[in-house]
Amino acid sequence: MNLQVELFTVPGCATCGQAIAVLERALADPALAAAVSWRRVDVVAELDRAVGLGILATPAIVIGDELVFTGVPAVASLRLALQARLPGAGAGTRERGT
């Protein structure tokens, strides 16, 4: 089963475009691309879900129902976070970003 990634954005958000670009660059890795599917979520449309996940600002990246990044992460950090959450990856390697 694919690892689900949700990128929470809002129209007019100054840095959300950068977050999308970072996510696309992280998924340029063929192994990740094959294992990860992602969608862009408009916070306005899913406000309750965003609050439930603990999102306090955009952009925010949720990996498998876990808020992992708020803001624009480095490509390498995002790759590591994704790799750590792939099925079969050791839970001990997980690191929560901010």
Added chain:
Amino acid sequence: MSSTASGSRSGQRLYRIGEVARRTGFSVDTLRYYERIGLLRPVNRAQSGVRLYGEAELSRLRFIQRAKAMHFSLDEIGRLLEMREDPQHARDEVRELTRRKLAEVEASLTALASLRDELTLLVNLCHGSEGGCPIIRDLDGEG
């Protein structure tokens, strides 16, 4: 004449009813009423007959204020004050009420935390956006 009495009880400062009303936000009539129905113990009086309130009464009034903010009834507040006064010897019924009210307060805190988070998100979205506040515009559009 100062609104603070010159008298003291065991060295503590005592306050006239007007000063207590100013400090707590309760009206003078409400303070008298609370004494009449037993929420406040009969307060000391100066030789002139003026009511004098100590820190214990102020603390009790602050508790009443917080409980009223939670929409507890005066009857419930009275029983909670009983618990507050002597928790070791409170009746089972009062202990149970206290537990129920604690659960209500915790539920309110959870709801408030969720509201706080939602408002924080809205504020941050507006702050971080270009050209104004898209969230507020969109929400307005729903009406």
